[in-house]
Amino acid sequence: QVQLVESGGGKVQAGGSLRLSCAASGNIYDIRDMTWYRQAPRMQRELVASITNGGRTTYADSVKGRFTISRDNPKNTMYLQMNSLKPEETAVYYCKADVSTRRSWPGRDTYWGQGTQVTVSS
Numbered sequence: 001q002v003q004l005v006e007s008g009g010g011k012v013q014a015g016g017s018l019r020l021s022c023a024a025s026g027n028i029y030d031i032r033d034m035t036w037y038r039q040a041p042r043m044q045r046e047l048v049a050s051i052t053n054g055g056r057t058t059y060a061d062s063v064k065g066r067f068t069i070s071r072d073n074p075k076n077t078m079y080l081q082m083n084s085l086k087p088e089e090t091a092v093y094y095c096k097a098d099v100s101t102r103r104s105w106p107g108r109d110t111y112w113g114q115g116t117q118v119t120v121s122s
Contacts, residue, residue, distance in 0.1 A: 002097075002111045003111075004022055004023070004096075004112065004113035006115060007023070009093060010118070012118075012119070012121070013121050014121065014122050015084055017081070017082060017083045021077060022034065022077065022078040023077045027103070028099055029099075029101055029102045031097050032097075032108060033050055033051070033053070033097070034071055034097045034098075035050040035096045036049050036078075036094070037096060038118075039091055039094070040090060041090075041091075048060055048093070049080060051070065051071050055071070057069050063082075078095060088120075089118065090118060090119050
């Protein structure tokens with residue numbers, strides 16, 4: 001059993017910053033890619049940023065230059081530093097991770113967190 005828990009969400013004024021965390025725990029042998037998604041009201045879930053086990057990063061065009069994704073592999077934790085936030089980025093932010101357990105390795109399964117609310121006021 002693997003659990004992902006997001007934290008760091010909250011309310012911030014436009015132009016402000018937040019730092020999100022995603023902590024993985026449980027029967028973890030190895031974590032491959034980790035990804036941040038977000039889902040705004042009445043919108044589809046979209047990819048925000050992704051990071052590989054080796055630290056290579058990918059960003060949605062809309063957040064390039066403002067957001068930074070990172071990870072601390074010994075702590076099984078991923079972060080998203082969000083700067084210059086815009087009201088349209090109000091959404092629930094979700095963490096996703098591709099995880100191998102002791103039993104499944106080298107196979108892996110995808111796990112999702114419950115999400116953390118980010119609200120950006122104008």
